[in-house]
Amino acid sequence: MIQAMNEALFEEMERDPSIVLFGEDVKASLFGDTKGLWKRFGPDRVRDTPISEALISGMAVGCAAAGRRVVCHMMFGNFVYTGMDAIANQAAKLRYMTNGQIRLPITFLAVSGGGRSAAAQHSDAIHPVLANLGGVKIVMPGSPADAKGLLKAAIRDDDPVFFLQAAGRGGEPGEVPEEDYVIPLGQAAIRRPGRDLTLVAIGAMVRPALKTAEALAGEGIEVEVVDPRTVVPLDLKTILGSVRRTGRLVIVDEARDTCSVASHVAALVAERAFEALVAPIRRVTVPDCCIPYAPVLERAVLPSVETIERAVRETLDWRRPA
């Protein structure tokens, strides 16, 4: 995943000299995504910033407004809160408030989510909060190949885009095509077709969802796994189409449940494909708590193959009360 992101950054910065990238320790690159960029593109275009999230998120907006294409690294999703003002009040609003006078081509990078015992202040999944702002797009890749194509799309996009990489899963393997390819934002992928139930899985949840689907296939249960790839814009058409075929929906979202993207997808389907539904819509999310440190606790709150499988089975087994 990281390798794919690194390639995308190299190729895009090579391709478009207007791109400038900055953030904390992007030269040393804690995650490896920005590794080597400083050497190749120099200290003008690749800048280590002080620890000043309120400033750097705002600089991204000003720099983009003044004509640059910007990649701004926020490091951990939780630090987005520290730089939230410029994201929520400026980046998400400036174009609208000025009646479309400007474009804000900004890609914000951040890792998001738990799974590494990094505890509550380094493990938040921040996409629901960002999604409610309305003015930022959100990319959540489910595989390395997608990561490359989606990151390129994000960078070439003329709007603020959050590219959220699943924390600690950056090392995940997967084939990444060599060539220059771009995956358009807003197009879901059906990762696995199936007629019995639609399983929408977001970002890092695609992998356990696929595992669950494989396991259940052994029993003759055919689960269709839909990977939205981007949360904003959301490819509702593909999701609705799938649910209309299967009649059943489970959503896996590594986010706190309340106001999660899982909730939102459920709401959309309960409105637009109600007649197709033959069972309650279930969500596999994180309970409304923080992400704890101890692995045994953390595992207990994060979605897993087991909890996904349980939700799928419950949905399949559900019968309308007599």
Place this chain on the structure above:
Amino acid sequence: MIQAMNEALFEEMERDPSIVLFGEDVKASLFGDTKGLWKRFGPDRVRDTPISEALISGMAVGCAAAGRRVVCHMMFGNFVYTGMDAIANQAAKLRYMTNGQIRLPITFLAVSGGGRSAAAQHSDAIHPVLANLGGVKIVMPGSPADAKGLLKAAIRDDDPVFFLQAAGRGGEPGEVPEEDYVIPLGQAAIRRPGRDLTLVAIGAMVRPALKTAEALAGEGIEVEVVDPRTVVPLDLKTILGSVRRTGRLVIVDEARDTCSVASHVAALVAERAFEALVAPIRRVTVPDCCIPYAPVLERAVLPSVETIERAVRETLDWRRPA
């Protein structure tokens, strides 16, 4: 509404000398809610702060951790983003991360929502963002009488609570009982009983929801209006009970649609009361855009009696396709 809040603050500060209140211009009191407190309780307990939201939200946490009961005025909901770090990373997490070692009795005050041509940076409805944090409670009163009892409950509560007053509707009239009464957090109120459809209306949306219900009653349509009063904790039981009786649900939430509380309520019902539903669940929310300035534009994006009525009728008229 403002008068009711002001009374609650006076009575609680009188009652409990450990309460300290601070924020920007709480002495002059832009909204009137903190009017007179400085004179009565003096400059120790009532403090005007500099414009430093990142600091004051954090000070609220530190001051509460050190034993005080704190009321922290954030003024407009949008400024919460400016002080977001301490809210999301500290207030919402400190108790959990330390295994319940402390209590954080903080009431954050803010006006939230549009309706006054204050434009995008003064009109956000911020409750969905806050709700996803998991660690802050959220009160959204629908009437002056509730405002008083709920604010008292918020102040007496030992957890961080956001008390969100509907911007520009503070002058709304309504009877407020004289005596000391407290409305427990997490108890919805059925504002109007009805057998045909459940209309969940949040905060300032209670009023147009009731108006809609009254209008429809003239046609013999009986809409049940449920006012959750607090979004976190959410009184799901009352909502489910109502939907199980009516079979139909419309939710009115003055929030951007994606990941709104409306979405979340819809998701909960689509999971827990699926068998009772006889029609799709509709949401009346704000489209995923900013709040515009011109009144004609603003009216076009905010929920209104007309849009609520349309959603109710559509839900009542819905027939399962043959």
Place this chain on the structure above:
Amino acid sequence: MASIGGNLPREELLEMYRGMLTIRRMEEQLARDCAAGKLPGPVHLYVGEEAIAVGVCRHLSERDWITSTHRGHGHFLAKGGDPARMMAEIYGRADGICGGFGGSMHVADFSKGIIGANGIVGGGIALAAGAALAVQLDGDGRVAVAFFGDGAANQGVLAEALNVAALWKLPLLLVCENNGFSEFSPTATVTAGSIAERARPFGLPSVEVDGNDVVAVWQAADVAVRRAREGRGPSLIEARTYRTRGHVEYEVTFITEPYRDEAEVEAWRARDPIDRLARRLREEDPAVEAKLAAIAAAVEETVRAAVRFAEASPEPDPASARGHMFANA
């Protein structure tokens, strides 16, 4: 050409007079409109502070960038924003500079280098730093200027900007308009020590000027802008001034006890920057009167034309309310 007022050419002084008077008359119109209930949203007027926007912006071209504040009409106009389209915006009309989507607190014109007014106190500081980074990379001598208030100086982002601007030698000018108040809090009650001094620990030059003296502002900005254009880095200017009107026009509806002395307001009115410049010009050359009168007449006509334009403009189409959230939808 004859030059007065610290070696400034008279033509320059007259242009500054015109600039300040345009802001003043436009805002007096807005004050009347607000009192008459014609404005849908809140307005924060710049009356008494015009010398700062004008004294600084006279050094800028349309290709330089500025960011502004909730009190942003003066910066908009001084930087070349169109009065009629600003008026239409504040009236909430379709021909407003932001189509009625932004209103008073968001007047912006990117084609003129105006990133815009800002409803978030301190919000423009980081934007200007970002714009300064962009023009630094372009390397063509352009600059970015952030206007902000004394209240905004208490937002931490100022310190963050000072640090990065110093480290990266950004072509950035930070202009603090110290008008004595953060809303209704006198500066001394919420602002410790000196704002100008806050630049020093970062190694940035800073200066305090009389913000009611347009010539003094012009001169300080001249030094700072030149410095930035030549790649010698950022500066901070603290301009001391006073707002002679309220914080926000509708404050009369909720402020029940005065938060300042009427005598203090009067004392500052006596130091009005426009009158001061006019006096200075008349002292130098009594014959300037005719020119001042001509400017005043032209300004009146600008205001009238702006009102006509705004009133003639239709309301925005409600069907467009979802607006331009994204460029690539």
Place this chain on the structure above:
Amino acid sequence: MASIGGNLPREELLEMYRGMLTIRRMEEQLARDCAAGKLPGPVHLYVGEEAIAVGVCRHLSERDWITSTHRGHGHFLAKGGDPARMMAEIYGRADGICGGFGGSMHVADFSKGIIGANGIVGGGIALAAGAALAVQLDGDGRVAVAFFGDGAANQGVLAEALNVAALWKLPLLLVCENNGFSEFSPTATVTAGSIAERARPFGLPSVEVDGNDVVAVWQAADVAVRRAREGRGPSLIEARTYRTRGHVEYEVTFITEPYRDEAEVEAWRARDPIDRLARRLREEDPAVEAKLAAIAAAVEETVRAAVRFAEASPEPDPASARGHMFANA
């Protein structure tokens, strides 16, 4: 009693020696545990900086408050936190001071006045200011101390806290541990000018001290804490030090090119605060050796007991994972 090291009683020096050595040995254990893969999460060690936590906390009682950083073991221990329960916490066990919910970056013990380590750089500054407000209202001479790094000094919230602390004369001590790096960025690349100086524009006293000299730190803290207790207001101390280990223990897995000279690290190792104090004590009185050895032995036993305690502690109950989100559920 004999006193050396700037008039400090020898007993005090020996206590500081014990304090520093406890932190050192505990963290060396953690370094080994981390290398052995025994720790579930990241750890940031304080090795080389112990003089600061100890020199400051010797002036504090359990009723004073401190806030700390991601590099917080030293502050926790110096303020009286229990080594065994800290170890259990970092091991992720049920008997950890936070029941395994917090881990290394969140060790806290409110009963000891430890508001806790913090994963948000700069996050503790506002919390300490808030605690200072609380104790100021109590009026019983207690103080609050915020420890933070040089990197954290670039968060705007520091300026905000300096301003409010100065305005309200908060009993607050801001202790900047300048260890030369923000993660992998040398301080000079991300921090303009002087951190200590940043207090001055607000009218706050500040001082720069040798953070590897526990006596110097003790003396600076003595002045500042006394000042705060007596209601004379806040101060800033910038303690210059160096972290001789990595930023985070697992950095070897991703740092492929060194970000600093080994010679620089060696030079600072030679200034190790523990060795320095020991040398000083020995110079004064060679007979102190026995005492130092006894302390060392006791410390070793503390560490062994901590490990035993931690290892004996069960894993937390997964059923408890939703934890204590709310006090009033």
